[in-house]
Amino acid sequence: MTNDVITAAMLAIGDELLSGRTKDKNIGHLADILTAVGIDLEEVRIVPDDEDRIVEALNALRQRYDYVFTSGGIGPTHDDITADAIAKAFGVPCEHDPKALELLGASYAARGIEFTEARKRMARMPRGAEHIDNPVSTAPGFRIGNVHVMAGVPSIFQAMLDNVVPTLKVGKQLLSRTIDCPFGEGTIAEPLAEIQKQYPQAIIGSYPKYQDGTFWTELVVRARDLDVLVAAETAVQSMIASLHQNNANRSAPSGV
């Protein structure tokens, strides 16, 4: 199985995510993209703009998962400390990258803006890091080891991720089928647990819904193997048909 499963974690960095001032939009986007290409996002952490906390979380995650993706803290202001923290986590110096200096210098020159020390901060990265292109606002993200460091602004995060995805090794995609089930969780729990036992290679999730006074359930069957997926999905559909039959016989009320 080892090559079938490629794992990832996300580290979202920023006080503003923890104060509620900014509602994160990057976690869900990363989850969508990784799932689509066949990489399993297995953990997310959100930490403040605090060097020790970033270093600690990054070192825990990068040792555990195949890939880590970070968001936030790579701008020019004093609260942008991600590059320094990542360098510290890897035990390498954080320094001005010549290629990034050239790129940013040219961009500012073209706009007639002075390339100040503060602006040069955006060219700092851990020694040995490779650029992640930023087609939105020039200042690059970077990759070091299995860690991809990207901006927090969603449009830039997304553009950087688009550049990163083709470079990643991917696993066997976790296929997924969603089945709307008109019965509440309390009604389906026992037969559904039996189906899960019968198909241990499938992952069956149940998500309760409540609308207009009625409980229903969204069932999600996932598997890497199409045969397993189809078999488990068929079993779930049979369970629903059988519950309909029982209900028609008894005309009993349904509920969660």
Added chain:
Amino acid sequence: MTNDVITAAMLAIGDELLSGRTKDKNIGHLADILTAVGIDLEEVRIVPDDEDRIVEALNALRQRYDYVFTSGGIGPTHDDITADAIAKAFGVPCEHDPKALELLGASYAARGIEFTEARKRMARMPRGAEHIDNPVSTAPGFRIGNVHVMAGVPSIFQAMLDNVVPTLKVGKQLLSRTIDCPFGEGTIAEPLAEIQKQYPQAIIGSYPKYQDGTFWTELVVRARDLDVLVAAETAVQSMIASLHQNNANRSAPSGV
């Protein structure tokens, strides 16, 4: 300072958050509410429906922070394993709670629905846990030690949190002022870093914005002490006035 600062972490539980199928809405809500009452949310983790992962994350968080809030995994289906995982983390048995059984039993009886074993699963909690009322769909959340275990469905999570908040000890609120700054981060980075140095008790955050071809910045000054807040905010306003003056003198272009 110790009593001024009360810390918290959130543990969001659920495969669906990591696959992208569900976009979390509870983290931002909890962040808003805790900030408003004077509790600092300092870390968030998202983990899958996996007992070992839940136990590991919960034990790390509950030892480090004053409070932990969890979301998800407390329904009746096989993939709802949060109560068992929390019990395991605390080293106590997970068992049917008599009061919860009574509450759920009465609710099902009133609706003429059979109170099956599966539905009774929702009455299971770690021994010694106290109820968190669920005004939406009866099945209670619970508190054990400093951990508050709540539903993943946002309307229920929010209703449970409303019941929990009055029971929490709170710190001195982190006051906050937001200042729209018409200059990009590259322009303000140096003077802003000076202000941060001058007011170490304030936390100054800078959030870049890009709209209609113009870079501007949202600056957020935070402090527990009103005098510090006002002084740091005044310094930021003076910085902006001074940059306007410089711009008027030079009529130089501005940019990030």
